[in-house]
Amino acid sequence: MKKIDFRTASFKDFEHIAGMDIMERARYFRTYLDYLAKRRRLNYRLESSSPCGPEMRILLPGHQRPKKLITMVSNDYLGFTQHPEIIRANITAMNQYGTGSGASPAIGGHFAYHQLLEDRIAAFYGREHALLYTTGYTANSATLQCLLGKDDIAILDMAVHASVYEGCQLTNVKRVLHNNMDMLNNVLKQAQHSYRTKLVVVDGVYSQDGDLAPLHEITHMAHHYGAYVLMDDAHGTGVVGATGRGVAELTHTLPDIDIITGTFSKSLAHLGGYVVADDDLIQYLKYQSRQHLFSTSAGPSTLGIVRALELIDEEPQWRTKLWENIDHLTYGLLGLGLDIGTTGSAIVPVKIGDIAKTLEAGKQLLRAGVYANPIMYPAVAKKDARIRLNVMATHTQAQLDRVLEAFASVKHRVLR
Numbered sequence: 001m002k003k004i005d006f007r008t009a010s011f012k013d014f015e016h017i018a019g020m021d022i023m024e025r026a027r028y029f030r031t032y033l034d035y036l037a038k039r040r041r042l043n044y045r046l047e048s049s050s051p052c053g054p055e056m057r058i059l060l061p062g063h064q065r066p067k068k069l070i071t072m073v074s075n076d077y078l079g080f081t082q083h084p085e086i087i088r089a090n091i092t093a094m095n096q097y098g099t100g101s102g103a104s105p106a107i108g109g110h111f112a113y114h115q116l117l118e119d120r121i122a123a124f125y126g127r128e129h130a131l132l133y134t135t136g137y138t139a140n141s142a143t144l145q146c147l148l149g150k151d152d153i154a155i156l157d158m159a160v161h162a163s164v165y166e167g168c169q170l171t172n173v174k175r176v177l178h179n180n181m182d183m184l185n186n187v188l189k190q191a192q193h194s195y196r197t198k199l200v201v202v203d204g205v206y207s208q209d210g211d212l213a214p215l216h217e218i219t220h221m222a223h224h225y226g227a228y229v230l231m232d233d234a235h236g237t238g239v240v241g242a243t244g245r246g247v248a249e250l251t252h253t254l255p256d257i258d259i260i261t262g263t264f265s266k267s268l269a270h271l272g273g274y275v276v277a278d279d280d281l282i283q284y285l286k287y288q289s290r291q292h293l294f295s296t297s298a299g300p301s302t303l304g305i306v307r308a309l310e311l312i313d314e315e316p317q318w319r320t321k322l323w324e325n326i327d328h329l330t331y332g333l334l335g336l337g338l339d340i341g342t343t344g345s346a347i348v349p350v351k352i353g354d355i356a357k358t359l360e361a362g363k364q365l366l367r368a369g370v371y372a373n374p375i376m377y378p379a380v381a382k383k384d385a386r387i388r389l390n391v392m393a394t395h396t397q398a399q400l401d402r403v404l405e406a407f408a409s410v411k412h413r414v415l416r
């Protein structure tokens, strides 16, 4: 058996190792985790003992007590996980309905609060029909698995989320270079007469670069060649667009996107996912999508999401504050001469490239009191390692200034 070089390894290298059964592989992987931990490079699953927010108390490896850190890791972009009215809506719902739904939707687990949320999330996008899943991940994976088979093709922007790749395992897949419209055009042209269903799958906001899909060109091109478009706007909802409807609002393409998927776990401060599409497709998924049909529906605190959707319209000041913070941070990072790519959202990558330097930068930031995620292969290409920063409406400018100071020091000490 060929040994893996731990110095350059990634988690992906341990997925398949010839000749090792799963127990042996798990044991070998464990020695790799111990190797990373010993070098203080295993800064994942850090435990927080305080609520989700712009500052959290985090237990760092090797420490006895949690340390208060400025956090740049949360997708709770509007700070709604701590909004008193949303908390109240969750509690009121539980007082009325209890804690769980008790069954899958088709056989006793479809309640008035599910129907209300389906109606509200469809209306949020100016559509009439939606379907709930228990995570954003399954909203993508289960929908794609249900809709596409061996005679079909999924044409994916290569930067789409892992859940999309998982949903496309039983169909044909063609990957298009990120936001490359010439390549998309060529792939669509070639696929035009060869497959039963052709579905272009893109994100609205891309989760590692924070950049946006050119939806106007994509929908136009796809429809020209007889293909449909599925867009996952997990990170755009509540953040992008004049009223927070996401990248489709910004690009005036809301009516042109055939299937919108998304999550309740980011700006909407809860858990769960959704698909918005026309009536026939939603009815089809309702009775054909295995994960919807055979898995228990979400609990009554779902009503907290309904309140969060209302607050997106009633309290636009959170989105205004978020954008002030995004502008403040990006302006400061650019002033330090750092490469933040082409972000158009609350996700700001500081691109470093080299994996070892990125890990070192992550370590130095933690030391300076800033919790930010180093992102590397396989989440991004090997040469594209970066620190990813997630901005929240509830960050203060003083906190963001401390983040900028920490980056000034990282630039001086690590990125010379």
Ligand code: PMP
Pocket: 135, 136, 137, 138, 140, 161, 163, 203, 207, 232, 234, 235, 263, 264, 265, 271, 272, 273
């Ligand atoms: N789509 C994208 C683009 C994501 O970044 C994520 C999760 N981070 C998901 C889908 C999955 O959503 P959830 O966490 O609700 O399962």
